[in-house]
Amino acid sequence: MTLTLSYPMVRNVGFDGVLVTFAETMSDPANRAALSFRAEVERLDLDGVLETSATLGSAYLRLDPARVTHADMAGTLKELLKTRDWYNTPLPSGRKLWRVPTVYGTDLAPQLEDAAQAAGLSPTEAVRRLSHSKVRVLTIGFAPGQPYLGPLGPEFNIPRLQDLTPMVPEGALVLAISQFVLFSGPTPTGWRHIGQTAFRCFRPDMTETFTLAPGDELLFEPVSRDDLERIRANNDDGLGGATFQEITP
Missing domain, CATH: 2.40.100.10 (Cyclophilin-like)
Known part of the structure; x- marks a missing residue:
């Protein structure tokens, strides 16, 4: 049986991380999505997010587990993902x-x-x-x-x-x-x-x-x-x- 993955995908990473992945391999739309999504998380200054970074096709968030649970943050991020088509969102300003x-x-x-x-x-x-x-x-x-x-x-x-x-x-x-x-x-x-x-x-x-x-x-x-x-x-x-x-x- 072939497992078909659905993107974007929100997953836990270790004790204090969350990874939002926009594609299995690097592509221009996936990279644009990762950069734009990370910038929006930074702009919103979400409670419990200590730092963020973007990779070729994902955005990573490091959390403070004393302030926010993985489950609550995953729910917040999934709602944020629904707000726009991240693959076609303009790149962040300040570049x-x-x-x-x-x-x-x-x-x-x-x-x-x-x-x-x-x-x-x-x-x-x-x-x-x-x-x-x-x-x-x-x-x-x-x-x-x-x-x-x-x-x-x-x-x-x-x-x-x-x-x-x-x-x-x-x-x-x-x-x-x-x-x-x-x-x-x-x-x-x-x-x-x-x-x-x-x-x-x-x-x-x-x-x-x-x-x-x-x-x-x-x-x-x-x-x-x-x-x-x-x-x-x-x-x-x-x-x-x-x-x-x-x-x-």
Whole structure:
């Protein structure tokens, strides 16, 4: 017998968590729903909710069990889910559009050609498409402040590498399964390193330690290696030459 799941779904997570899931796999509507639902929970300031977060297709709430039970919170959330079509709700306000200077390829990002070949494109065409792709911060995770960005076009639904790259630096732009990840620190990875920035996603010396927020949008605009070196020499704010503007609804 095949069990058919119905979404959105409200489930308990451990002693003090509730997870509202909008789809079994990541999709643009499910991510929009997760971001918008989480923002509405924050706006309502529900009693007993200590913190919230959003993933690729879910919203998570951590509760104070002394103030609210799982059952009562589940009932509140189910009623909130009925108030609108969350899959077609506009994204939350307060988001930013970032333009991030990026070197594609060269020895700074040596797996561009491999990624382009996997996508069935020339390196030049891959850079053209990637640099014109406005991607959204779908979620933040794996490392402090580190965003998963997408969705990219279906041609970039390429698999991860079978073997790990021993290390990529902070600011590395990597690609797999129709998403970017912008690395917040040096780390091994199975994603293809196709671009390099001087952008710091995690700035512990700043008031806002996470530079990006879920729902922000980014364009990774091509620059030369010399341009990037000049940016690195004057990068006191950690933004790597990036600029941003507020996204109006």
